[in-house]
Amino acid sequence: DALLSELTTFRPAAYVSAGPYMLLPENIADAKVVLVKNEGGLNADIVAFDEVHLWNGETEVATPLVLNGELWYGTYGFPPATEAQFIAAGIDILRGPSYSGPALYFNHAIEPLNNVTLRQALAYAINREQNGFVSLGESGIANECMCGMSDNLASVWLSDDTMDSLNFYDNDRDMAESLMVEAGFSRNAAGKWADASGNVLAFELIFPAEFLDWAAAAENVTSQLNDFGLEITARGVQFQQQQQDVYDNNFQLAIRNWGVGSPFPGQSYLQAYDRYNGQGELAGEGVGGGMRFPQSVEYSGGTIENLRQLALDSSAGLDIDAQRELIAALAISYNELLPAIPLWERYGNNPLNRAMLNAPPNSDPVYINAGADHFMPYLIMTGGITPAM
Secondary structure (H helix, E strand, O other): OHHHHHHHHOOOOOOOOOOOEEEEEEEEOOOEEEEEEOOOOOOOOOOOOOEEEEEOOOHHHHHHHHHOOOOOEOOOOOOHHHHHHHHHOOOEEEOOEOOEEEEEEEOOOOOOOOOHHHHHHHHHHOOHHHHHHHHHHHHEEEOOOOOOOOHHHHHHHOOHHHHHHOOOOOOOHHHHHHHHHHOOOEEOOOOOEEOOOOOEOEEEEEEEOOOHHHHHHHHHHHHHHHHHOOEEEEEEEOHHHHHHHHHOOOOOEEEEEEEOOOOOHHHHHHHHHOHHHOOOOOOOOOOOOOOOOOOOEEEOOEEEOOHHHHHHHOOOOOOHHHHHHHHHHHHHHHHHHOOEEEOEEEEOOEEEOOOOEEOOOOOOHHHHOOHHHOHHHHHHHOOOOEEOO
């Protein structure tokens, strides 16, 4: 108890840092935080910058900072028109994979969104190539494997036989139509899909209003599904509230992320089966059960008793062959059951101002790293990026 009390009451006079930079209270402002050199810290003798400026705000805040030369690099999701402005201004664009992207999530506590055949029909009805391009231009690359992880990881972790067994759900309105009929729906006189009681399939789709690429994805998928005969209403919600609404099961359809920037596929499956299925990211966030997808499922390979535990187990230990077997079960079951529909993978359209920075060429494999192993902190820490002036 004494140790716990001492720890919880400890208030250091300055922020503690072991790395090359440190945070000072006087350098914290609403607009940005300035990190200063921490002499004697790890790699302080290697880094090439005396200060690192971290700007606050989303895409609309970052855009003018990039264009006026105050922000030299950013990881935001810029719309195609903004990206074109950067290129016209001579700013380079890095397009490394993020191993993640937007997906169409369903509230499985709502009929008929818990109908797998309906979800498969919608996967066929959505043109993912179109959705990715209108959302993020050349950096919105449509998912192919539709198996809950990045295509870049699937080609590494899954066997050729497993890859061949997956349904890629290529855009096919005829197939979508037949699956809707199989699921028990029919078109009414107005051409809208309705259930056996005549109720039109009408749902609200919420998306984070500040995420411009996800907002574009939501608006485009809404247009596509309405054209197909559903009645979808898209509504932008403040991004923190929208995330909590999904955690709280306070939604019908939502745009949230599939996958995560990790080389281990199990971490990607935890997005669907843990974070958005009742757990959240922090204690107390997931109080409403998330999308309420069942943890015990049947699929062509048999029964999975606990999807969340299977995802955790697939990242445990050092036996890669055993991990591959578990990952194959996760991939095939996700592909068949579609707890959420992946739309596209977000490849970076990260502006890099080479007039200000000396950085490796775009072909350098360092840019394959993303997420928790992002390349920019690594390059800064190792002196791989330096001032151009």
